[in-house]
Amino acid sequence: MSWAKIGAGCVLAWLATDAAMASATLQQSFLQPMGPVAAEQFTHLLRVVGITMVVILPVLVGVPFILWRYRYARPRGDYTPQWEFSKPLEYALWGVPVLVVIVLASWLWYSTQKLDPYKPVGPESLRVQAIGLDWKWVFIYPEEGIATVDELAVPVGRPVEITLTTDTVMQSLLIAPLTGQIYAMPGMTTKLNFSATRPGEAEGENTQFNGSGFGRQKFTVRALAPADYASWVARGRSGLVLDENSYAMLRRQTVLADARGDLGLDKRAEPIVMTLGQRDIFRQIVAKYHQPGGASAGGRWGGTGLPQTGTTGASE
């Protein structure tokens, strides 16, 4: 078993270094964790692989051995054609997998409790609200009064709690080096809790297919030292304002570069940092799917349904 663990560890470690060599691109894997949640997930992966090897290695070794030893062409060993039952063997065949599953199940229980994404990882979490759009993410920092498109900056060392929803179809937000994914759905909220332990940049993404721009719905995640984070926030309090008008433009089915075009910026794939024009944007967006009266009714912040491109109107 220990050999198995070492073997599995080697393979995964090789994968990890392979991905780490890739300096040109943003980190996209939990095999190089930037925070405690992803680190624990990686550890648990190694643990599960190691324990499961107890039941898998006998097959990987046994099958070639049996085929070689008992092949019809040049058999060795006994031939017992009528042997069909052995009580001790039955105990082993059922017992070993049962024991392995008991061990695995205990670890599963422990790690699922520990890594529950709803559980804060520490006190005084930084609160961020994420809104999934086609095909970009809007992040709102209600306390800082800023909002970004496709950029999530977090201070190293401080716990973060993201509350998620979408204003379109179902999506799933994953920041692999920091934490796992969770679905985001219109009219509903989900949560992710995590923290970063070292500065660095990572790539976040939507993993739930939502149309032709899906492959480009990536965002930049920056884990910044507290001082850098403060200056990043200060830089954000200027320029564009996120209000119903600009939000309706963001809500169109566009990727980041095209959305920048709609907002009058140059069409690069650079994140947009905006001043928050209205405090309760996130609440409004969740609430609009709970109003009676169908899509034509008024008071639906930013509109519902499939937005028409080319118009700045709020609703479909």
Next chain:
Amino acid sequence: MSGGTSPIFGNLDWNVTPYTDLLRDVNSSTIVGAGAASVLVLGGIATLLLFSWMRWWGPLYRNWLTSPDAKKIGIMYIALALVMLARGIIEGFVMRAHQATALGTLAQPEGGLVAPDHFAQLFSTHGTIMIFFVAMPLLIGLINFVLPQQLGARDMAFPVLNQVSLGLTAAGAGLIMISLLVGQFGTGGWTMYPPYTGKIFSPGEGVDYWLWAILISGMGSTLTGMNFAVTIFKERAPGMHFMRMPLFCWTSLCVAIMLIYAMPALTVSSAMLALDRYADFHFFTNDAGGNMMNYANIFWMFGHPEVYILILPAFGVFSEISSTFSGKRLYGYTSLVIASMSIAVISFTVWLHHFFTMGQSAGVNIAFGIATMIIGIPTGVKIYDWMATMWRGRVRITTPIVYLTGFFLLFVIGGLSGIILANPSIDYQVHNSTFLVAHFHNVIIPGVLYGMLAGIHYWFPKAFGFRLSETWGRRTAYLFVGGFVFTFMPLYVLGLMGMPRRSPTFQNPDFMPWMYIAAFGGVLMLCALASLTWTFWTSYRNRAALAVPGGDPWNGSTLEWSTPAPVPEWTFPCIPQVTARNEWGERKRAGDPWQAPAEYTDIEMPANTAHGLLIAIAAFALGFAMVWHIWWLAILSLLAIPGMVALRGMRVIEPTIIPAAEVEQADRRFRQQIASLTPVTRADEETERNRGVPDISEFAG
């Protein structure tokens, strides 16, 4: 789809074919689309010409399309599945080729072989085809062919219903095929999660094609499940107690029960989505009280048992071949029965692991995660039981054993990744990634596909009277093993590196080496498909040399090997009296197993009927009409189906009687042939000396 809905043609017009797309804009994506449509059209024309030239229409209609014989229905299911398999593998290759050219940047529009929307249609049809129109017809076909023969029955309990089930499956497959030429397919993947697949975000015919293909073929599968269950409960030969049934019959029973309980969930979720799309219901919409989570919940109540519906018949095949080709009794029969039944039951308690990341509490995830691990126990026991079956045997490395070996070595890796995914804490990371894609291909290809191909190779002589070429059979098996390893092992790596599934483009250049390896695997898969086709062709050409009229080419121990090859319509000249598990083996042990029955009687067989064919045509018309909003045709075909059922119900239908003299003559000829053929030992099994009469002194298991 410009303009309004025509009262006659619905939403159909001349702008819905890939050729109009090609005329509008010539690029690699539209060329691939038009090329695929052309393959369909040219293939159709070639088939029409061939059948007309060979004057096959009459025999096709009389001997096959109107036959209620379960054996022929089984063969037709498998033929349908192999045609769809060809399309599925080619689509898989196009996707691998696309992703190998899809490296892009965030700023530039998506590049690569096909457009993002085309890519999305490819993964949606690929998944739908492989699950519903390859795996399902393969296993249903194999069960149809084998189950009655193993039980000592002449046919299914409801032969005409069986025909209807095949017809409904074929109608669904037809809808998927026609979507290549007429209109677009949906882009929501094989699961078609709303609200993305709702009317607002996916207008047009795409999702409707999926819905009607699933609704129609799903109905067929439900009826099949009932047919299998009643057949096993009521049609066993006298003395065939439950605990004497071959393992394949046991897994068929599990499949039957699971089909009955699981398929309706799919019908319900699809019908609700159809109501959302056609009648403005709000089951799964974003607002007006809809809740998309219900769709995932109901869909996977079907979806997870479905996985085990697919795998259990393959487990049945592996039980049969591991014993036969080791010249040894199956180890742990009772264990295997208990394990199969446990899998069938537990499979209904794990569905939530398909959406661990939907936001429910840790407690719920823990319960379903542990249930998922528990199902690994009986699965593991089965694998050890087959190893114990081969242990101290005399194993012939035939094609089925090559598949079995591939299954052993690869399936446990799929099991490992399954255990990994069963941990919610890790699933949060690799859910929706190519790791998941690699996992389910890793259980479905080595499990289901290898199992079914092994089964086809094993029972082929029983159906057609000649063996398949062992050389080409093994080559095909090696190619499918190699193709799997090269295509899907890289996807594990890519998933751990953070690549989402269904990505039409990606920006990480480190993915590229793995993409190239996977694309090479795709090429191997294409070669495997070609090799499979060649195996059938070359064996057909050498059918005289490969003929096994004795009917028992592998020295088997179950009842189906007691009859001639090809097996006659009535299967058994008189229904066998079963006295033991491995009845045929026991008769070999007792000496002279080929004794003629004492007397022959008239045999009643169900009469041929076009009932199933007509219902299939009406069902296809209904689906097509609903997809294109051709309301008059939809109403007409919807009324036609119950009308035909009622009409048949009111008629007196006489069975076909095969006179005792005819049975006696054929059976005596078979017995004489057995006596005149030279028995062969297992050493000569693969040679032309194997005429289907084994040396029974060698039978020991």
